[in-house]
Amino acid sequence: MPRPHGFTYDEHADGSVTITHQGRAAGTLRGARAAKFLAEAASGDQQLVMARWTGAYKHGNERVARRHPRNQG
Template sequence: MPRPQGFTYEQRADGSVTITHAGRAAGTLRGARAERFIGELEGGDPQLVMARWTGNYKRGNERSARAHPRNRG
């Protein structure tokens, strides 16, 4: 799986976390979810963690889906 790029996050004073991708907001986490997210950042690759939490990551089936009869030109 290719490594995601372009994710950043900002932890705000109220405890919420805003995740951005290529300069656009991809998600906002508050409360316990924000705390779990920060905890996961320490244990792994931050780009992969942010991609997983926002749902913006490749699942590995893009090539096979392209060849499906429904998706052919």
Template sequence: MPRPEGFAYVEQSDGSVTITHHGRPAGTLRGDRAERFLAEVQGADPQLVMARWTGNYRRGNERTARDHPRNRSHRGR
């Protein structure tokens, strides 16, 4: 599985956190969620944490699932 890369975050003066991916906004966290994110990102791999919090976490099975026979009829929707 490829390791996530290109994520960064900035703590704003109002306490919110903006997460970017390759320079583009990927999410903004406020309040309790921002505090939980900041605590988690300090203790783990920051790239994996940011990928998970933004929902941009590839598992490596997307192509396999798309090509499965039961999913072929759903293409083009």
């Protein structure tokens, strides 16, 4: 599975976090969710964490795409 890329996040003075993907806003976290996200992002792979928190992670078609003739090696 390809590794997600293009995610960034900005922490704001009011404690909220805005996650962007390739320059477009993908999600905003506030309060306890923002704190939990920041703790998780500091301890793991940030790209995977941001993909998971925005919902852009494993849409369910990865297994089907792997079996497609175009993707056979």
